[in-house]
Amino acid sequence: xxxxxxxxxxxxxxxxxxxxxxxxxxxxxxxxxxxxxxxxxxxxxxxxxxxxxxxxxxxxxxxxxxxxxxxxxxxxxxxxxxxxxxxxxxxxxxxxxxxxxxxxxxxxxxxxxxxxxxxxxxxxxxxxxxxxxxxxxxxxxxxxxxxxxxxxxxxxxxxxxxxxxxxxxxxxxxxxxxxxxxxxxxxxxxxxxxxxxxxxxxxxxxxxxxxxxxxxxxxxxxxxxxxxxxxxxxxxxxxxxxxxxxxxxxxxxxxxxxxxxxxxxxxxxxxxxxxxxxxxxxxxxxxxxxxxxxxxxxxxxxxxxxxxxxxxxxxxxxxxxxxxxxxxxxxxxxxxxxxxxxxxxxxxxxxxxxxxxxxxxxxxxxxxxxxxxxxxxxxxxxxxxxxxxxxxxxxxxxxxxxxxxxxxxxxxxxxxxxxxxxxxxxxxxxxxxxxxxxxxxxxxxxx
Amino acid sequence: xxxxxxxxxxxxxxxxxxxxxxxxxxxxxxxxxxxxxxxxxxxxxxxxxxxxxxxxxxxxxxxxxxxxxxxxxxxxxxxxxxxxxxxxxxxxxxxxxxxxxxxxxxxxxxxxxxxxxxxxxxxxxxxxxxxxxxxxxxxxxxxxxxxxxxxxxxxxxxxxxxxxxxxxxxxxxxxxxxxxxxxxxxxxxxxxxxxxxxxxxxxxxxxxxxxxxxxxxxxxxxxxxxxxxxxxxxxxxxxxxxxxxxxxxxxxxxxxxxxxxxxxxxxxxxxxxxxxxxxxxxxxxxxxxxxxxxxxxxxxxxxxxxxxxxxxxxxxxxxxxxxxxxxxxxxxxxxxxxxxxxxxxxxxxxxxxxxxxxxxxxxxxxxxxxxxxxxxxxxxxxxxxxxxxxxxxxxxxxxxxxxxxxxxxxxxxxxxxxxxxxxxxxxxxxxxxxxxxxxxxxxxxxxxxxxxxxxxxxxxxxxxxxxxxxxxxxxxxxxxxxxxxxxxxxxxxx
Numbered sequence: 001x002x003x004x005x006x007x008x009x010x011x012x013x014x015x016x017x018x019x020x021x022x023x024x025x026x027x028x029x030x031x032x033x034x035x036x037x038x039x040x041x042x043x044x045x046x047x048x049x050x051x052x053x054x055x056x057x058x059x060x061x062x063x064x065x066x067x068x069x070x071x072x073x074x075x076x077x078x079x080x081x082x083x084x085x086x087x088x089x090x091x092x093x094x095x096x097x098x099x100x101x102x103x104x105x106x107x108x109x110x111x112x113x114x115x116x117x118x119x120x121x122x123x124x125x126x127x128x129x130x131x132x133x134x135x136x137x138x139x140x141x142x143x144x145x146x147x148x149x150x151x152x153x154x155x156x157x158x159x160x161x162x163x164x165x166x167x168x169x170x171x172x173x174x175x176x177x178x179x180x181x182x183x184x185x186x187x188x189x190x191x192x193x194x195x196x197x198x199x200x201x202x203x204x205x206x207x208x209x210x211x212x213x214x215x216x217x218x219x220x221x222x223x224x225x226x227x228x229x230x231x232x233x234x235x236x237x238x239x240x241x242x243x244x245x246x247x248x249x250x251x252x253x254x255x256x257x258x259x260x261x262x263x264x265x266x267x268x269x270x271x272x273x274x275x276x277x278x279x280x281x282x283x284x285x286x287x288x289x290x291x292x293x294x295x296x297x298x299x300x301x302x303x304x305x306x307x308x309x310x311x312x313x314x315x316x317x318x319x320x321x322x323x324x325x326x327x328x329x330x331x332x333x334x335x336x337x338x339x340x341x342x343x344x345x346x347x348x349x350x351x352x353x354x355x356x357x358x359x360x361x362x363x364x365x366x367x368x369x370x371x372x373x374x375x376x377x378x379x380x381x382x383x384x385x386x387x388x389x390x391x392x393x394x395x396x397x398x399x400x401x402x403x404x405x406x407x408x409x410x411x412x413x414x415x416x417x418x419x420x421x422x423x424x425x426x427x428x429x430x431x432x433x434x435x436x437x438x439x440x441x442x443x444x445x446x447x
Numbered sequence: 448x449x450x451x452x453x454x455x456x457x458x459x460x461x462x463x464x465x466x467x468x469x470x471x472x473x474x475x476x477x478x479x480x481x482x483x484x485x486x487x488x489x490x491x492x493x494x495x496x497x498x499x500x501x502x503x504x505x506x507x508x509x510x511x512x513x514x515x516x517x518x519x520x521x522x523x524x525x526x527x528x529x530x531x532x533x534x535x536x537x538x539x540x541x542x543x544x545x546x547x548x549x550x551x552x553x554x555x556x557x558x559x560x561x562x563x564x565x566x567x568x569x570x571x572x573x574x575x576x577x578x579x580x581x582x583x584x585x586x587x588x589x590x591x592x593x594x595x596x597x598x599x600x601x602x603x604x605x606x607x608x609x610x611x612x613x614x615x616x617x618x619x620x621x622x623x624x625x626x627x628x629x630x631x632x633x634x635x636x637x638x639x640x641x642x643x644x645x646x647x648x649x650x651x652x653x654x655x656x657x658x659x660x661x662x663x664x665x666x667x668x669x670x671x672x673x674x675x676x677x678x679x680x681x682x683x684x685x686x687x688x689x690x691x692x693x694x695x696x697x698x699x700x701x702x703x704x705x706x707x708x709x710x711x712x713x714x715x716x717x718x719x720x721x722x723x724x725x726x727x728x729x730x731x732x733x734x735x736x737x738x739x740x741x742x743x744x745x746x747x748x749x750x751x752x753x754x755x756x757x758x759x760x761x762x763x764x765x766x767x768x769x770x771x772x773x774x775x776x777x778x779x780x781x782x783x784x785x786x787x788x789x790x791x792x793x794x795x796x797x798x799x800x801x802x803x804x805x806x807x808x809x810x811x812x813x814x815x816x817x818x819x820x821x822x823x824x825x826x827x828x829x830x831x832x833x834x835x836x837x838x839x840x841x842x843x844x845x846x847x848x849x850x851x852x853x854x855x856x857x858x859x860x861x862x863x864x865x866x867x868x869x870x871x872x873x874x875x876x877x878x879x880x881x882x883x884x885x886x887x888x889x890x891x892x893x894x895x896x897x898x899x900x901x902x903x904x905x906x907x908x909x910x911x912x913x914x915x916x917x918x919x920x921x922x923x924x925x926x927x928x929x930x931x932x933x934x935x936x937x938x939x940x941x
Binding site: 074152162193196 | 582583584644647700703704705706707708735736739775777779780784787794799800801805806810812813816817824827832834835838839842846847848849868881882885886889892
């Protein structure tokens with residue numbers, strides 16, 4: 001194994017190892033102090049940042065298009081193999097750099113921000129797991145491994161949304177986000193299966209698994225489903241404001257920087273296949289454009305800082321989808337990097353926004369003039385009012401999902417429960433007692 | 448592998464593994480004291496005997512020995528985890544009785560012994576002191592399955608004059624009638640649609656941990672792997688997909704049903720049932736990936752569900768038996784380690800990356816989608832719903848506002864903690880290094896697959912009979928078939 005390969009392995013595994021050690025220590029009954037945790041976090045991500053810098057040097061000046069580390073097969077059954085391949089190339093390097101840099105910064109910020117918070121240690125454990133999942137997804141050399149990292153990012157995200165576990169609302173919102181993630185991840189699982197089935201491989205470290213015609217369209221559409229779910233694109237945008245229940249540092253890194261851009265990364269990765277399918281490309285553009293418009297309108301009616309920022313993120317990610325659909329992949333990568341940095345900074349400043357506003361007022365000595373175009377002022381008043389209502393209910397997206405998906409599913413479930421009760425009177429009465437006090441399991445709570 | 452001299456004969460080891468728990472059950476029932484110690488020692492002896500059996504098992508034929516070891520280990524763990532109030536002679540002797548009967552079923556090479564084990568393992572459920580389920584369904588389902596199996600075996604014996612499984616392989620004894628009766632036995636014992644309701648009733652009314660052990664004997668899957676596939680190879684190819692469709696429908700049906708269930712016991716039973724139904728779908732898939740996935744999943748589901756039921760029982764003992772998933776109970780504040788263990792086992796049940804079930808689900812989904820592209824889609828959908836239900840149960844039990852009124856409630860005790868840690872290590876280390884388990888199960892899957900392919904001269908499913916859209920979906924230009932010809936695996940014939 002060459003030095004660059006070893007560095008790649010270190011960068012990906014280091015946060016995972018720290019997570020494993022922290023978790024094991026806690027299970028054994030020892031919880032490290034805040035100072036130890038923050039120093040280990042700082043050290044880990046500093047070392048990772050140095051490692052990524054080395055990889056950047058290697059790719060930029062070493063004349064190699066990619067660094068690939070092959071560990072063989074994680075498991076294999078006849079022709080079906082789950083290869084363990086890590087790869088860094090010109091697409092994944094910016095995402096790796098963004099992940100280690102921002103994770104380190106968030107770690108340093110949180111050491112102060114969450115000082116003496118009850119879940120301080122839990123936050124850092126989950127931060128390391130999240131960084132490991134993200135790095136695994138971005139450095140994966142196959143869609144199989146990418147799916148593994150993708151799922152880890154999802155579960156960590158949900159656990160951090162429910163960080164303030166003593167309140168019901170964050171926990172219920174975490175459950176809602178988890179349900180959306182799992183539903184959309186079906187697209188990734190079936191898409192990877194379809195690649196194996198039709199192309200015989202899901203590896204992309206040694207050339208992209210090329211599919212043509214209808215097969216390519218199906219795989220692209222399945223992966224688009226997964227990407228749309230993770231990037232909160234229309235019609236799945238409803239989970240994003242719910243995710244703001246988590247602590248500010250996790251909102252910053254998940255929904256301002258890394259998790260929200262994972263969908264864009266997936267589409268960028270699959271772009272060689274996407275470019276072959278006019279239908280899938282058109283759908284990516286359509287979804288992106290719809291999300292951008294939805295995000296900008298709803299964001300204007302949001303009353304709190306974090307939700308406004310979340311919708312601003314959504315708008316930008318929608319634009320990124322449009323760029324990817326058109327084929328401007330380099331523009332999309334640059335957009336991702338710039339947006340992630342700016343948005344993370346904005347999220348981290350969100351708790352001090354009122355203080356900032358007061359300072360600005362004091363400095364100017366007058367009202368702050370709103371910046372930007374207020375195009376909605378050009379619309380007739382009735383349309384403005386309708387648009388405001390529409391935006392206030394976040395485009396009715398959650399209402400539509402609830403009415404057409406969640407409630408019918410729960411209704412079917414209740415009917416099945418009634419069927420089960422036939423011939424079992426004791427069970428019937430007991431279950432009915434419970435059902436009376438039953439809050440809606442997924443629609444309860446707010447943000 | 449040569450048989451080391453210091454290891455006793457296989458028959459002797461099987462005898463020890465089965466007889467010791469049974470004798471211990473009798474001892475506990477009569478002596479009525481030191482029940483935990485006696486059961487622990489008996490289970491430990493079983494574990495050692497099963498480990499030695501696995502050591503001397505030939506490669507590719509170690510499935511049942513591995514299952515025996517797994518089940519005896521689970522029983523050993525259960526004897527340690529059982530709360531003191533559950534250590535009465537009735538429950539302990541029932542557990543040991545189930546252990547002996549299950550090991551007998553796994554090791555049976557004879558139809559009558561299999562039938563005896565099938566009936567014996569269900570006997571505790573007919574004892575009113577042991578199982579307090581007020582509904583008639585658990586007993587009815589177990590009875591119907593035993594009658595169906597008994598009739599099938601009678602038919603097989605009458606038509607072929609043989610009861611040795613080895614001698615009957617590939618002969619389709621008893622024809623479609625025997626096949627139908629065996630499938631009926633599987634449907635009722637496993638809780639496949641429409642005979643699914645008894646599983647939740649039993650979980651709610653029976654003692655938690657022993658009932659979980661009974662479910663996780665997976666006798667339905669055992670019957671498929673041990674009897675139906677090897678004996679009815681030709682019929683399996685033609686008719687078995689019906690059972691597969693039923694299993695997939697069960698997985699989805701139960702997953703939907705679980706979404707609004709608020710009794711933790713019933714909810715866990717539904718989750719276990721839905722996830723284990725996919726084992727049957729995998730066994731039927733006739734692909735190496737599907738069968739291997741099913742066999743690995745068998746192990747994961749067994750460990751995870753016993754772990755989950757065990758933790759639930761520990762919570763019931765600490766916080767009362769009226770736990771519900773209809774509101775947030777905030778128990779993580781009192782029992783953080785039980786909360787983490789529950790999360791790990793729960794997420795391991797539904798395919799979290801880093802656990803063994805991620806690999807088994809991956810293989811299962813590939814296998815079922817490869818053999819049934821449209822119906823196979825039900826499996827990932829059902830798994831996604833189950834994940835939501837597991838997470839809902841976790842959040843409702845453990846998160847939310849802290850309950851007041853409990854005084855000095857203990858988190859996991861050391862003996863509980865170590866047992867749970869071993870279970871978690873199994874699912875996590877198995878997930879990090881899955882090839883150790885997958886490679887062994889793959890060899891056993893080849894044996895099963897070879898039994899089907901070498902005994903059927905025709906193509907498994909006629910591709911020309913499919914509609915054009917399915918032919919297009921089935922097309923896989925980039926992939927070679929797992930078995931090019933029947934002769935290829937003739938050497939692996941059982």
